């Protein structure tokens with residue numbers, strides 16, 4: 215066993231920092247986490263004195279695209295480099311994301327199950343993965359990406375990532391089954407266009423009909439999958455919430471319809487605002503994307519505030535992939551800059567995020583029986599949220615009891631309470 219003592223503890227439940235804490239780990243699981251005075255451990259336990267450091271749960275990003283490199287059409291189609299090179303780049307992204315403190319990621323599309331299997335086998339380092347594999351939309355929607363000439367991707371780069379286009383309730387049901395077959399843990403779908411959609415298909419434009427969304431959620435539920443829905447604004451946003459989508463991704467225009475926020479709070483619908491991607495789109499994307507992103511930043515912040523007031527669970531998600539990898543904690547910082555308290559933002563990326571990922575029994579908070587997925591930080595992120603983005607301040611990244619970053623000064627010799 216191993217015990218960290220003299221730590222400041224953030225347990226991921228949103229309560230105040232516990233000073234003089236002890237976290238006891240046995241193998242891959244936590245035995246206890248709380249005030250040191252209440253902790254005991256057996257003889258032979260490795261005692262690590264982390265005086266002055268803070269222990270918190272590993273971070274969770276609930277909206278990432280780990281296999282995406284940029285928004286370029288040729289890149290999306292896998293035409294710009296050998297497939298093997300692309301996969302190796304993705305493996306590097308997985309490692310970098312873990313080393314940045316992210317011990318779990320819900321991938322929102324584009325990552326096939328081979329990467330998850332490789333991480334679970336110990337072949338490559340990476341976060342725990344919750345997969346959606348592909349994105350469902352109707353013809354002309356988010357998953358339907360023809361070239362400007364009207365051509366479609368001439369071949370499937372990866373047979374384990376089905377094209378997500380489906381029409382009609384029967385077609386949608388079949389596509390949900392196909393996604394589940396290739397390893398989707400959750401079913402991702404879109405009911406509106408997005409900031410990176412093709413020109414002429416915007417964020418307020420609806421995708422799917424009510425009958426299709428009803429069939430999609432029914433089939434997902436029958437297969438034991440929750441759903442995550444890309445919905446930015448307009449009638450498609452309302453349709454997704456009314457139909458009972460598990461989480462709303464982006465949701466920029468929620469402030470326009472306060473009754474939707476009440477419905478989300480009542481139903482327990484998660485809200486994943488993904489500010490980081492809009493900050494990117496509002497500066498350096500294609501002209502039609504810059505215009506869209508800038509127009510929605512203000513209302514997006516208002517939606518965040520109103521969602522918090524309404525009691526909606528807000529979750530950190532970056533929508534990384536097209537613009538950057540490994541700076542996922544920027545989203546947590548933005549949530550604070552846009553009005554959340556640091557502890558609320560930390561919860562959005564730990565305890566609440568684990569609920570959104572469907573892994574709350576195993577991760578998200580530091581409690582007995584959960585996996586030892588934790589960070590040890592030089593400083594207190596509840597006072598200075600920027601610490602989470604500073605690699606020099608991240609002294610340990612531990613996943614399942616195994617340290618992937620470890621620059622904690624070794625100091626032992628403190629008295630060892632024996633049980």
Ligand SMILES: [Zn+2]
Nearest residue numbers: 277279322533
């Ligand atoms: Zn996305």
